[in-house]
Amino acid sequence: MSSAARKIRLLMLLRRNGVGSTDVLRAMELIPRELFVPPTFHDQAYEDTALPIGHGQTISQPMVVGLMTQALNLSDRLKVLEIGTGSGYQAAVLAKIARRVYTVERHRPLLAEAEARFQALRLHNITARHGDGMRGWPQAAPFERILVTAGGAMDPPPDLMDQLAVGGVMVIPLGPDRRSLHVVRLRKTETGVEREQLWPVRFVPLLPEVPAEAGPGVEQGAVPTPALIPPDFSEVIHQRA
Ligand code: SAH
Numbered sequence: 001m002s003s004a005a006r007k008i009r010l011l012m013l014l015r016r017n018g019v020g021s022t023d024v025l026r027a028m029e030l031i032p033r034e035l036f037v038p039p040t041f042h043d044q045a046y047e048d049t050a051l052p053i054g055h056g057q058t059i060s061q062p063m064v065v066g067l068m069t070q071a072l073n074l075s076d077r078l079k080v081l082e083i084g085t086g087s088g089y090q091a092a093v094l095a096k097i098a099r100r101v102y103t104v105e106r107h108r109p110l111l112a113e114a115e116a117r118f119q120a121l122r123l124h125n126i127t128a129r130h131g132d133g134m135r136g137w138p139q140a141a142p143f144e145r146i147l148v149t150a151g152g153a154m155d156p157p158p159d160l161m162d163q164l165a166v167g168g169v170m171v172i173p174l175g176p177d178r179r180s181l182h183v184v185r186l187r188k189t190e191t192g193v194e195r196e197q198l199w200p201v202r203f204v205p206l207l208p209e210v211p212a213e214a215g216p217g218v219e220q221g222a223v224p225t226p227a228l229i230p231p232d233f234s235e236v237i238h239q240r241a
Contacts, residue, residue, distance in 0.1 A: 003034065006046035010062055013048055019066035023074065027096035028066060033059075035117055036087040055107045057204055059087040060149060064183075064201060071171045071185050071198060072145045074098050081140070081163065083133030084149035084206070088114030091126050094147070101126045102140050104133035106210045132209050136163040148172035150206035151181045157206075164188045173203045 001009075011025055019025060034045035036059055041051045050058040060068075069090070074080065074097040082091050085105035091114070095101045103126060105111040111130050118126045129137065133148070134157040141163035148160070151173030164170050168188050175181035183201050187194040 003046065007033075010046045010048060014063060014066045017063060019063075019070055021070045023097050024066055024070045024093075027069070027093045028062065030096055031089065031092045031121070033062070033089060035120070036089040036092070053087045053110065055110055057086050057107065057110060059089050060203075065090050065093060067199070068147060068149070068171050068183060069093055069097070071183065072147060072169060074145060078144040079140075080145040080147060081137055081143040081160075082147045082149065083136075083160070084204075085111055085114045085128055086149065088117045088126075088128075090147070090149055091128070092118065092121060092123055095123045095126045098145070099125065102137050102143070103128045104131050104137060106130070106132055106207065108210075108213055130210065134159060134206065134208055136160050138163065142168070144168045146170040146172070148206065149203070151175065151201075151203040152178050152205045156186060161186075161188070161193070166190060171198075173201055178203065178205050 007029065011029055014028070015025060034042045037045050037051050038053065044051060048062050050061045053059050074094070076097065076099055078098050079100045080094050080098045082094060082101060082103040085091055085103040091101050091103040105114065105128065108130050111128055115128050118128065136159045142165035143163055144165050145168060146160055146164055154174060154176060156170060156172050156174070160170065166188055170186040172184055172186065173181040174184045179202065181201055181203055183198040185196045185198055
C-alpha cells in the first residue's frame with residue numbers, strides 16, 4: 001500500500017472514532033508524519049501508533065493527537081502554548097489551525113530536530129524554545145489555549161494555569177500516576193476553573209527541570225529509555241466519558 005493510501009486509511013479511522021473536526025483532519029492530512037519519525041519507522045508513520053523518537057520519548061499516537069487537538073477547539077485567531085515539543089508533530093498540526101504556536105521542550109537535541117522540521121515545512125508561525133515547560137512561557141503569555149503532551153500530576157502546573165487567559169482552555173493528561181492518566185479539559189473562568197475529564201490515556205512523564213546533555217545535534221546513544229508507552233487505542237476509545 002502506498003504512503004498516500006495509508007494516510008487516507010488513517011484519516012478515515014480517526015474520523016470513525018470521534019475526530020469529526022474537518023480542521024483537525026485537514027491539518028493531519030497536510031502534515032507528513034513520516035518526516036517526524038526516525039527513518040527506520042517510516043513504514044509505520046501512518047499506523048495508529050506511538051513511535052520512539054529517541055531520548056526515551058515518543059511521538060504520540062495519531063488518535064491521541066487528533067482527539068487532543070479537537071478538544072482544544074482551535075481557530076485561526078488563537079495563540080497556543082504546547083508543552084513537550086518532542087518530534088514537533090503535534091506543534092505542526094496545531095500550526096495549521098491556530099494563528100501562532102509556542103512550544104517548549106526540555107531535551108535540546110529533540111528541540112533542534114523539531115525546529116529543522118518546522119523550517120523544512122515552512123511553518124513560520126511556530127516559535128520553539130528549550131526549557132522547563134512547567135514554567136510556561138511568561139514573555140508570550142497569556143495564551144488562549146495550552147496543550148500539555150506529557151503527564152503525571154493530579155493538577156496542572158500553577159505557572160501554566162497563571163498563563164492561561166480568562167476564557168481559555170487547557171488540555172492536559174492528569175492523574176495519580178503515569179499509568180492512570182486521563183486527558184482533562186480545563187476552562188478558566190472569571191471565578192475559577194471548570195474541569196472536565198475526557199478519556200483515559202497513557203503518556204510519557206512531564207518532568208521538572210532540563211536534563212544535563214550535550215549541545216544541539218549531538219546524538220546520545222545510551223540514554224536509559226523508559227518503556228515505550230503507546231496509548232492503548234481501545235482503552236482510549238471505549239472508555240471515553
Ligand atoms: N508532542 C510530541 C510528543 C510528546 S512526548 C510530539 O508531537 O512528538 C513528550 C515530550 O515532553 C518529550 O519530548 C519530553 O522530553 C517533553 N517534556 C517532558 N517534561 C517536560 C517539561 N517539563 N518541559 C518541556 N518538555 C517536557
